[in-house]
Amino acid sequence: MSTYAPAPGAAPLPRMIRAQALMETRLLLRNGEQLLIALVIPLLVLVGGLESGELVDLGAGRQVDLLTPGVLALAVLSSAFTSLAIATGFERRYGVLKRLGVSPLPRAGLLAGKTGAVLLVEALQIGLLSVTAAALGWQPSGGAMAVVAATLLILLGTAAFGSLALAMAGTLRAEATLAAANLVYLLLLAAGGVIVPLDRYPDALQPVIELLPSGALAEGLREALTGEGLSWLAVLVLTCWAAAGAALTSRTFRWE
Numbered sequence: 001m002s003t004y005a006p007a008p009g010a011a012p013l014p015r016m017i018r019a020q021a022l023m024e025t026r027l028l029l030r031n032g033e034q035l036l037i038a039l040v041i042p043l044l045v046l047v048g049g050l051e052s053g054e055l056v057d058l059g060a061g062r063q064v065d066l067l068t069p070g071v072l073a074l075a076v077l078s079s080a081f082t083s084l085a086i087a088t089g090f091e092r093r094y095g096v097l098k099r100l101g102v103s104p105l106p107r108a109g110l111l112a113g114k115t116g117a118v119l120l121v122e123a124l125q126i127g128l129l130s131v132t133a134a135a136l137g138w139q140p141s142g143g144a145m146a147v148v149a150a151t152l153l154i155l156l157g158t159a160a161f162g163s164l165a166l167a168m169a170g171t172l173r174a175e176a177t178l179a180a181a182n183l184v185y186l187l188l189l190a191a192g193g194v195i196v197p198l199d200r201y202p203d204a205l206q207p208v209i210e211l212l213p214s215g216a217l218a219e220g221l222r223e224a225l226t227g228e229g230l231s232w233l234a235v236l237v238l239t240c241w242a243a244a245g246a247a248l249t250s251r252t253f254r255w256e
Helices: 013-030 032-051 063-093 096-101 107-135 143-169 174-191 206-210 213-225 232-252
Strands: none
Touching: 013 032, 013 063, 013 107, 032 063, 032 107, 063 096, 063 107, 063 143, 063 174, 063 213, 107 143, 143 174, 143 213, 143 232, 206 213, 213 232
């Protein structure tokens, strides 16, 4: 009996997921529009928000310390929601998802690969934004516990926005997904509690914004990175959005 090297058959699942995640990351970083959303816009908001001075009322305190957590939340929104929704929507339109769905990589592995790609891009975003903010004078408080709290909130925010992105991309046409994802991005950036702290909004709007995934993530990061500790309300809100988005995706997502 002859021996074949390498042995025929599918690679182990972790290796397939890792390869898929790296491929998805490369594709995203080569896409100019998605790179603009993921990296350029958060950087412009960070630098422009500080340069604008009194044009943006962030409240009492050092402006860079108040603005940076919101920009980190914006980075999560851009990658886990807008970029993921648009990319998945067009992959579904062109039959990429259908073909990948019948490959040795199981569908759960494909979703895990997409999640891994989002996390890799977010790590790049957060590293670049943190270095830039530090150069502009950002001084986060809270030490190691603040890092742990911020990491937990970012992971929950990624789960919440990612599940909502897949729910949108799996039901709408690609063009509708493109329009809706960009519209939601702009609305949350302007009025979702991402950049402007919650206490700067009218009292009647604060409870609503606090229950949005954008508001919960940004406000939670502000509290964590200014030394106030972990916001359990933000954890609860993001967990509920993630669970609701996952349930909706599992029921409505169409692969073609």
